Amino acid sequence: MIGAIEAGGTKFVCAVTEDGEKILDKVMIATTTPAETLQKVVAFFDCFSIHAIGIGSFGPIDVNKDSPHYGYITSTPKVGWDYFNFIGSIREKYKVHVAWTTDVNASAYGEYHKGAARDVSSCLYLTVGTGIGGGAIINGNILEGFSHPEMGHILVRKNKQDLFKGICPYHEDCLEGLASGPAIEARYGVTATTLYNRKDVWELIADYLAQAIFTYTLALRVEKVIIGGGVMNHTNLYIMIRQKFKQLMNDYISTPNLEEYIVAPALNDEQALIGCFLLAQDLLNKN
Ligand code: ZN
Numbered sequence: 001m002i003g004a005i006e007a008g009g010t011k012f013v014c015a016v017t018e019d020g021e022k023i024l025d026k027v028m029i030a031t032t033t034p035a036e037t038l039q040k041v042v043a044f045f046d047c048f049s050i051h052a053i054g055i056g057s058f059g060p061i062d063v064n065k066d067s068p069h070y071g072y073i074t075s076t077p078k079v080g081w082d083y084f085n086f087i088g089s090i091r092e093k094y095k096v097h098v099a100w101t102t103d104v105n106a107s108a109y110g111e112y113h114k115g116a117a118r119d120v121s122s123c124l125y126l127t128v129g130t131g132i133g134g135g136a137i138i139n140g141n142i143l144e145g146f147s148h149p150e151m152g153h154i155l156v157r158k159n160k161q162d163l164f165k166g167i168c169p170y171h172e173d174c175l176e177g178l179a180s181g182p183a184i185e186a187r188y189g190v191t192a193t194t195l196y197n198r199k200d201v202w203e204l205i206a207d208y209l210a211q212a213i214f215t216y217t218l219a220l221r222v223e224k225v226i227i228g229g230g231v232m233n234h235t236n237l238y239i240m241i242r243q244k245f246k247q248l249m250n251d252y253i254s255t256p257n258l259e260e261y262i263v264a265p266a267l268n269d270e271q272a273l274i275g276c277f278l279l280a281q282d283l284l285n286k287n
Helices: 034-045 086-093 103-114 175-179 181-188 199-220 236-249 271-286
Strands: 002-007 011-017 023-030 052-057 097-102 122-128 132-138 225-228
Touching: 002 103, 002 271, 011 034, 011 271, 023 034, 034 086, 052 086, 052 103, 052 271, 086 097, 097 103, 097 132, 097 271, 103 122, 103 132, 103 225, 103 271, 122 199, 132 175, 132 199, 175 181, 175 199, 181 199, 199 225, 199 236
Parallel strands: 002 052, 052 097, 122 225
Antiparallel strands: 002 011, 011 023, 122 132
16 A cells, blocks of 8 residues: 655645555644654554555755755744654654655646646646745656755746735745735735635736746746645636736747646645655655
8 A cells, every 4th residue: 555645834634545546545634743743644554554655745855865864854944843854754663665755746746647737748836825836747757956946936026016025034025925825814914715806916916926937937838837725716816827927928939728728736635645646656666
């Protein structure tokens, strides 16, 4: 059996599969201290005979196999989790292969093989929620250089009417600082759900997201951009983003039809878990 851990800043989701796709059992665990959270993760996996585990984790994480901190969550502001040895803690309990990547890379991998991008050879997955992050798959490989991309912190052109300075402690007005869920709530001082009918709010967020996708498109030329995350529950955002993207691109380069280019995930919030299963399965097949 294969296990998956989708490790988020607010919750962990653990699941098991036999065939790499169908979830046989699943548990949600609140992210508290590493010790307490991992204890619950282990309590779940102890009920099964696991041969490999895939982890898609919140970041930043160390994915460089030559680094002494490979398998660690690194400089996160999340209390107790900075320089947490994630792979080490799992291997202490289970002598199995462990696949390790970011939560968004796992989602991209799941959508690439089984979801919205299953018919193309490259895609980008962007999550817009508590934070903003992205991962890309090119010809079946996760895009990585020295480390994983940090697509949420790219700079965008500030809308002149937007006087909000942003919430990112490093850059203030980067994409995550301006367009993540907490940034929306901090800008208006109310919860995002109470803003649901405020067209101006979503036009602004769509503008920033379209600018980001414009940049990713020019840099990577992937065949599909999949956007997930809680903020995207405002489904009109997809339409608004496509419109703004079209204006920005101004026919400079060709893209697929925008209804097919900028899309929602197709795996019902299971994309990260399925990506983790597949990455763990890849490891099993290789070894
Ligand atoms: Zn930033």
